Amino acid sequence: MSLSDITGALQQPLFTLLDTPVSWTEVLGFGSGALCVYLVARQHIANWPVGIANNLFFILLFTQAGLFADAGLQVVFIALAAYGWWTWARGVRGAELPVRRTTRTEWAVLLIAGALGTAAITWLLVTATESTVPFWDALTTALSLMATYGQCRKRLESWWLWIAADLVYIPLYAHKGLYLTSVLYVGFLALCVRGLVEWRRSLAAPRLEVAA
Incomplete structure (x- = not known):
C-alpha cells in the first residue's frame, strides 16, 4: 500500500456530525491531541512523540480544510517537539527540567516576534493562498508557536498562551466545519487550565521525579 493510499483512506468519512462528515484523520487527531495535552499537564516526556503523531x-x-497556516505550523511543531523532547530528556545537571516563569526578556522577544509573525503570515496567506480566514489563521499560528516555545522550556505562562490560542481556535474550526476538532479544543482549553494549575503547584513545590 502506497503513502497516497494511506492518506486517502485516512481522509475517508467515518461518521457524520451535524450533517458534516468526520474523517479518520480528524478522529485520530482528536484522540492523540487530547492525550498529548494531558501528558504535558502531567509533565510526562511521552507527550512529545504523541504530539508528533498528532x-x-x-x-x-x-x-484538506484550507487552513494552510495551521498545516504549515504542524511542520514547525514537529521540529519544536524534537527540541522539546531533547530538552526535557536532558534536564538540568541530570535532574528533571523544572517549571519556571517567563523572563521579561523572553516576553519582549515573544511579543515582538508574535506581532511580526502574525502580520507576515496574514500577508502571505492573503497573497499566496485561498485562505478565507487569513488573520485568524495567522494569529493562532503565532500564539501556538509562542506557547510551544514556552512548553519546550517549561515556562508556566505558556499555558496562558495556549488558552488564548484555544479561545480563537474553537470558533475558527467550527466556522470551517471541523466540529469534532472544535470540540477537541474545548477539551484542550479545560486541560490547559488543569495544566496551568499543576505547573503552578510544581513551581511552588518542585517534584523530584516526572509523574508516571
Whole structure:
C-alpha cells in the first residue's frame, strides 16, 4: 500500500456530525491531541512523540480544510517537539527540567516576534493562498508557536498562551466545519487550565521525579 493510499483512506468519512462528515484523520487527531495535552499537564516526556503523531494527522486535516497556516505550523511543531523532547530528556545537571516563569526578556522577544509573525503570515496567506480566514489563521499560528516555545522550556505562562490560542481556535474550526476538532479544543482549553494549575503547584513545590 502506497503513502497516497494511506492518506486517502485516512481522509475517508467515518461518521457524520451535524450533517458534516468526520474523517479518520480528524478522529485520530482528536484522540492523540487530547492525550498529548494531558501528558504535558502531567509533565510526562511521552507527550512529545504523541504530539508528533498528532501533528502528522493535523497536516492532512488542515490542508484538506484550507487552513494552510495551521498545516504549515504542524511542520514547525514537529521540529519544536524534537527540541522539546531533547530538552526535557536532558534536564538540568541530570535532574528533571523544572517549571519556571517567563523572563521579561523572553516576553519582549515573544511579543515582538508574535506581532511580526502574525502580520507576515496574514500577508502571505492573503497573497499566496485561498485562505478565507487569513488573520485568524495567522494569529493562532503565532500564539501556538509562542506557547510551544514556552512548553519546550517549561515556562508556566505558556499555558496562558495556549488558552488564548484555544479561545480563537474553537470558533475558527467550527466556522470551517471541523466540529469534532472544535470540540477537541474545548477539551484542550479545560486541560490547559488543569495544566496551568499543576505547573503552578510544581513551581511552588518542585517534584523530584516526572509523574508516571
